[in-house]
Amino acid sequence: DAKTTQPNSMESNEEEPVHLPCNHSTISGTDYIHWYRQLPSQGPEYVIHGLTSNVNNRMASLAIAEDRKSSTLILHRATLRDAAVYYCILRRAGSYNTDKLIFGTGTRLQVFP
Amino acid sequence: GAVVSQHPSRVICKSGTSVKIECRSLDFQATTMFWYRQFPKQSLMLMATSNEGSKATYEQGVEKDKFLINHASLTLSTLTVTSAHPEDSSFYICSARGVGADYGYTFGSGTRLTVV
Numbered sequence: 001d002a003k004t005t006q007p008n009s010m011e012s013n014e015e016e017p018v019h020l021p022c023n024h025s026t027i028s029g030t031d032y033i034h035w036y037r038q039l040p041s042q043g044p045e046y047v048i049h050g051l052t053s054n055v056n057n058r059m060a061s062l063a064i065a066e067d068r069k070s071s072t073l074i075l076h077r078a079t080l081r082d083a084a085v086y087y088c089i090l091r092r093a094g095s096y097n098t099d100k101l102i103f104g105t106g107t108r109l110q111v112f113p
Numbered sequence: 114g115a116v117v118s119q120h121p122s123r124v125i126c127k128s129g130t131s132v133k134i135e136c137r138s139l140d141f142q143a144t145t146m147f148w149y150r151q152f153p154k155q156s157l158m159l160m161a162t163s164n165e166g167s168k169a170t171y172e173q174g175v176e177k178d179k180f181l182i183n184h185a186s187l188t189l190s191t192l193t194v195t196s197a198h199p200e201d202s203s204f205y206i207c208s209a210r211g212v213g214a215d216y217g218y219t220f221g222s223g224t225r226l227t228v229v
Binding site: 034036038041042043044045046049087099100101102103104105106 | 117119145147149156157158159162204206207208210217218219220221222223225
């Protein structure tokens with residue numbers, strides 16, 4: 001499975017933008033980049049995903065490097081409810097045996113009022 | 114949006130007994146479901162992949178006789194922890210995958226198992 005590397009923790013103040021980086025230098029052409037977040041004592045929640053182009057949704061934006069070896073999850077205005085562990089995961093779609101989510105250690109985001 | 118319901122949310126059982134956890138996809142068909150476990154302050158660890166109507170595929174190091182998985186329908190998968198022991202105490206989370214290469218994964222809210 002292709003691996004991702006994320007900082008263990010990051011901090012932000014409320015109302016400020018947050019850029020969460022992820023390195024995935026061994027990504028292959030069929031790997032989708034997925035981001036999930038997990039609040040304490042809850043299951044992971046889907047945030048966003050992309051393949052090659054940058055993506056925007058109501059929760060966040062995903063900026064993907066041109067060589068796809070890194071990506072950045074952008075929360076435009078952090079709120080206290082965004083405090084969570086954020087996981088960047090590569091998903092190899094299209095193959096029964098490899099289409100699954102393998103979680104790394106993630107980034108614990110703290111948001112201060 | 115897609116919803117996965119997981120029950121129970123919390124369970125306490127005595128050592129040596131078995132516990133069943135249910136995972137249901139409420140508004141979509143999930144041919145494939147996944148089971149994870151998570152210890153405190155650690156990441157999720159994939160235990161097994163279950164496909165409707167066939168045997169589950171277990172990850173390396175996961176005891177298939179201890180963690181029985183059944184996926185009898187397109188909307189229901191169950192995980193049974195047999196002869197539970199205190200070291201099995203953990204947070205168990207299921208996930209369901211919809212159809213199509215671009216379809217996301219939806220997670221249940223998790224089950225906190227405490228074996229006493």
